[in-house]
Amino acid sequence: MAMLQVSGLTKKYGALDVLKGIDFTLDKGQVLSIIGSSGSGKTTLLRCLNFLEKPNGGKITLNDGILFDATDAKTATSDEIRQKRLHFGLVFQSFNLFPQYTVLENVTLAMDLQEKDRAKQQKRKPSKEAIQNNRKKARQILKDVGLEQKADSYPFQLSGGQQQRVAIARALALEPDILCFDEPTSALDPELTGEVLRVMKELRERHTTMIVVTHEMDFAYNVSDKVIFMANGKIEEEGTPQQVFDTPKSELTKAFVNKSKNL
Amino acid sequence: MFDGAFWSINLELLRGFANTCLLFVVTLVASLPLGLVVCFGSMSKLTPLRVLTRLFIWVIRGTPLMLQVMIVFYLPGLAFGMPIENRMGAVMIAFIINYAAYFSEIYRGGIESIPKGQYEAGQVLGMTDSQIFFKIVLLQVVKRILAPLSNEVITLVKDTSLARVIAVGELIRAAQDIVAQQAIIWPLFYTGVFYLVFNGLLTLAFGAMEKKLNYFRG
Numbered sequence: 406m407a408m409l410q411v412s413g414l415t416k417k418y419g420a421l422d423v424l425k426g427i428d429f430t431l432d433k434g435q436v437l438s439i440i441g442s443s444g445s446g447k448t449t450l451l452r453c454l455n456f457l458e459k460p461n462g463g464k465i466t467l468n469d470g471i472l473f474d475a476t477d478a479k480t481a482t483s484d485e486i487r488q489k490r491l492h493f494g495l496v497f498q499s500f501n502l503f504p505q506y507t508v509l510e511n512v513t514l515a516m517d518l519q520e521k522d523r524a525k526q527q528k529r530k531p532s533k534e535a536i537q538n539n540r541k542k543a544r545q546i547l548k549d550v551g552l553e554q555k556a557d558s559y560p561f562q563l564s565g566g567q568q569q570r571v572a573i574a575r576a577l578a579l580e581p582d583i584l585c586f587d588e589p590t591s592a593l594d595p596e597l598t599g600e601v602l603r604v605m606k607e608l609r610e611r612h613t614t615m616i617v618v619t620h621e622m623d624f625a626y627n628v629s630d631k632v633i634f635m636a637n638g639k640i641e642e643e644g645t646p647q648q649v650f651d652t653p654k655s656e657l658t659k660a661f662v663n664k665s666k667n668l
Numbered sequence: 669m670f671d672g673a674f675w676s677i678n679l680e681l682l683r684g685f686a687n688t689c690l691l692f693v694v695t696l697v698a699s700l701p702l703g704l705v706v707c708f709g710s711m712s713k714l715t716p717l718r719v720l721t722r723l724f725i726w727v728i729r730g731t732p733l734m735l736q737v738m739i740v741f742y743l744p745g746l747a748f749g750m751p752i753e754n755r756m757g758a759v760m761i762a763f764i765i766n767y768a769a770y771f772s773e774i775y776r777g778g779i780e781s782i783p784k785g786q787y788e789a790g791q792v793l794g795m796t797d798s799q800i801f802f803k804i805v806l807l808q809v810v811k812r813i814l815a816p817l818s819n820e821v822i823t824l825v826k827d828t829s830l831a832r833v834i835a836v837g838e839l840i841r842a843a844q845d846i847v848a849q850q851a852i853i854w855p856l857f858y859t860g861v862f863y864l865v866f867n868g869l870l871t872l873a874f875g876a877m878e879k880k881l882n883y884f885r886g
Contacts, residue, residue: 455792487794495792501785504886505807514803515793561885579793 408433408614409583414463415475416449423449425638427463431583431631434612438625438646441635442661447618450635451585454616455495456486467492467582494576498588500568502560502575509556512543512575519579539578546574550604566597570604577608584608586617602628622665626650634658677846677855684842685862687756688828691838695763695824702764703771710776721772728769734830737762741834759831763824770820778813779805811881818874822867839863 407430416424423446431437439447452458454465456473459481465473472489474480480489502511516539517531524531547553550570560568569589576584586605590598602624608615609628619625625632625646632649634642634657642649642658653659709721728736741758745751752758782805790800832841843856 457788457791487791487796490792491794493792495788497785497789499785501783501789503786503789503804505811505884515795518795518799518803559884575793 407431408468410464410466411454412464412466414450414453414465415461416446416453416458417461423638424453424460427640429633429640429643431614431616433614435630436609436615436617436628437631437633438629439616439618439633439635440620440622440625440649440661441641445635446638447635448587451495451587451616451618454583455493455585456490457495491579492582494579494581494584496569496572496576496584496586496589498591500560500565500572500592502568502571504560507557507559508547508552508563508571509540509543511560511571512546512578513539515575516542516578543574543578546577547571549577549607550574551600564597565593566600569593569601573601573604573608583614583616586615586619588618588620590619590621622650622662634661636661680846681839681842681855681859681862684837684839687831687836688825688838688862689866691756691759691763691828691831691836692825694760695767696821698760698764699767699771702768704775706768706772707775707779710772711779725769725772728766729773733762733766733827734833736766737830737833755834755836756831758834759836763827767820767824771817774813774816774820775809777816778809781812782808807881808886811884811886814874814878814881818870821874822870825866825870826863 409431411430412428414424414427415422427446427450429437439450441447449458453460460473460475462475463473464471464475471477471480472492479485503514506514513536517536520535520539521531544553544556547556550573552567552570552574555563555567555571560571563571573584573589589605590601593601598621602621605615605617605624606628617624617629627646629646632644632646633640634649634653634655636657642653642655649658650662653662706721706725709717710725712718712721737759740762741752741755786804786808787800790804795803828838829840831838832844835841837845839859839862840856843859846855847853
C-alpha cells in the first residue's frame with residue numbers, strides 16, 4: 406500500500422480549472438519530482454497537499470488514514486487542517502524565514518509552541534527539559550544541513566542558499582511524513598543552487614519521502630524515483646525518470662523535455 | 669526676568685502642564701490597544717462589521733477633533749438631559765476615540781504590508797492564527813509602523829491644547845489665565861518650550877525603540 410494516495414483532486418479559481426483531477430501515489434522513502442511549464446498547476450497541487458489551498462474535489466489518503474475528502478466537511482475544519490498539515494513539511498521558493506528570530510529560533514519556534522500547547526492542554530507548565538531538547542535537536546539538524554556555525558545569525562545575514570537550508574532545517578524539525586519543496590532553487594543565484602540540492606540529495610540518502618516541484622531537470626533525472634510531468638492542470642505523463650526523460654510517450658512531454666535539454 | 673514672578677508663573681504653567689500630561693498618557697494607553705480592535709474590525713471578513721468600522725473611521729477622521737470634543741461634552745446634556753459634569757472625562761473620551769481611529773489605520777497599513785509568505789510559513793508549521801499573529805507578524809508590524817506612529821504621538825502632545833475649548837485647564841489655558849490676570853503675553857509664548865521639550869524626549873524615545881528593533885531586517 407502506498408504511503409500517499411491522491412485521487413481525483415480538483416481545484417478551481419472561479420471559472421478557471423487549475424487542477425482537473427490529479428491521481429498519483431507515492432511510497433515511503435521515495436522522491437517524486439513534479440515538472441512542467443509555468444501555469445501547469447504543479448505549485449497549486451503542492452499547496453493543496455499542504456492545505457494552503459482547499460481543493461474543490463478529490464481525496465487525499467496518507468498511511469491508510471483519510472486526510473482530506475471533499476465530500477466530508479469534517480475533514481476541512483480549521484483545527485483538523487492544522488493537525489493534518491503537520492504530516493507535510495513545505496519549503497518555499499522564497500524561504501519565508503522569520504526575520505526577527507535567529508537561525509536556531511527559526512528552527513525551534515514551532516516545536517516550542519507545540520510543547521506550550523501540550524502543556525496548556527495538560528494544565529502544566531512547559532517543560533524546560535523539552536525546550537532544551539528542542540534546542541539540541543535543532544542544533545543537530547542545523548549541523549546536518551551544514552549551518553551549525555550560523556545558529557545565532559539572523560536571516561538577513563545569510564546568503565540565499567544558506568537561508569533555504571535553514572528553511573529546510575525548520576521543516577525537518579517537525580518530522581513531517583513527507584517533505585515538499587516548491588521550486589526551492591528558483592530564487593537563488595546559480596552558484597548557490599548546488600548547496601541546496603546537495604542537502605536534498607543527502608535527505609534522499611536518509612530515505613526522506615519528498616515531493617519536489619522543480620525546474621532543475623538534472624535533479625529530477627538523477628535524484629528522483631518517480632517523475633510526474635504536468636500540463637494544463639493534468640498529469641500528462643508519469644514514470645521513472647528514465648521513462649519520462651528518455652522515452653516520453655506524450656507529444657507534450659517530448660516537447661517539454663527537448664526544450665529543457667536545449668537550455 | 670528671573671525673579672519671583674517668573675518662578676510662580678512657571679508653577680502655574682506646570683499645573684496646567686500636569687493636565688496636559690494626564691490627557692496625553694490616558695489617551696495613549698487607551699487608544700493604542702483600542703486602535704488594534706478597530707483595525708481588526710476594518711479588516712474583518714464579515715462585511716457588515718468591516719463596512720461599519722470603516723464608516724466610523726471616515727466620520728472620525730473626517731471631522732475636526734475640536735468639534736468631537738464639543739459634541740461629546742454637550743450632546744448628552746442637550747439630547748438626553750444628562751449633562752456631563754466631568755469636563756476632563758469628556759475630553760478623554762473624545763481623544764481616545766479619535767486617536768484609536770488614526771492608530772487603526774496605521775496598524776492596518778503595517779499588517780497588510782507583511783508578506784503573505786510569513787503567514788503561510790506559520791501555517792505549514794502547524795501554528796494557530798493567534799500564534800502566527802503574536803509570534804511572527806506583530807513585531808515585524810511594530811518595526812514597520814514606528815515612524816508613522818511617532819508622528820501621530822507627537823501630534824497628540826500638541827492636540828491636548830484643544831481641551832481648552834470646553835475649559836479644561838491644560839497648559840495653554842493656564843497661560844491664557846495668566847495673560848488675562850497679569851496683562852503680560854510672554855507666558856503664552858513660553859508654553860512652546862514645554863511642548864518642545866516634551867516632544868524632544870518622545871523623539872529620543874522613538875529613536876531608541878527604532879534602534880532596538882534594528883537587529884533584524886524585514
